[in-house]
Amino acid sequence: KDSMNSTPLDPGSSSLEEFVDCCLYSLQEHADWNDIMKWVPAGKLRHFVMSVVEGFRDHDLLSATTVFLRRAEGTFGLTVASSAFPGTIVLAAKGQPMSVGFSGCSPEGGGAAEMVCWSSEAAAMGSVSYTNIDARLDLDDRLGEALELSTSSFDTYSFP
DSSP states (O other): OOTTTOOTTSTTOHHHHHHHHHHHHHHHHSTTHHHHHHHSOGGGHHHHHHHHHHHHHHOOHHHHHHHHHHHOOSOEEEEEEOTTSTTEEEEEEEBSOOEEEEESOOTTOOSOOSEEEEESSGGGGGSGGGTTOOEEEEOOTTTOEEEEEESSOEEEEEOO
16 A cells, blocks of 8 residues: 555554554553553563554454453453444443343334343343333343444344
8 A cells, every 4th residue: 555545553554553652652651550561561562552453453343342352351241332433332241241121112123222221230121211121132141242233233242
């Protein structure tokens, strides 16, 4: 690619290296630098930052979330959003419950829900504010599962 059409995150771009250098500098200036160093050994920090940048560049929200949850240790109930994917969120559960309620759905299926709500407590779906829930989906928190919701569709991914 010629440099006029490349972006800072293009593979092999010198701008990519410069971007990673800026990220490393920002991390070092951060007040919680010692906390970061507890989790990422100093010799691995550049590789870690490069992996994060490439992951953001190469994946959509659903795949980035599933990559994270496959490698993560601990329990998580996540809501993931990004200005890079407006109108899309990913809900995910691993070791922690996540319930999603849909309101205004057609009993035959098809069409978009008028309202979607979610909670890490299934009992919250029965509260007064959620009395009009037509359908509920409980993500598989034992094996891990992610759900992508957008203004036009939804898709799920279960971890193997």
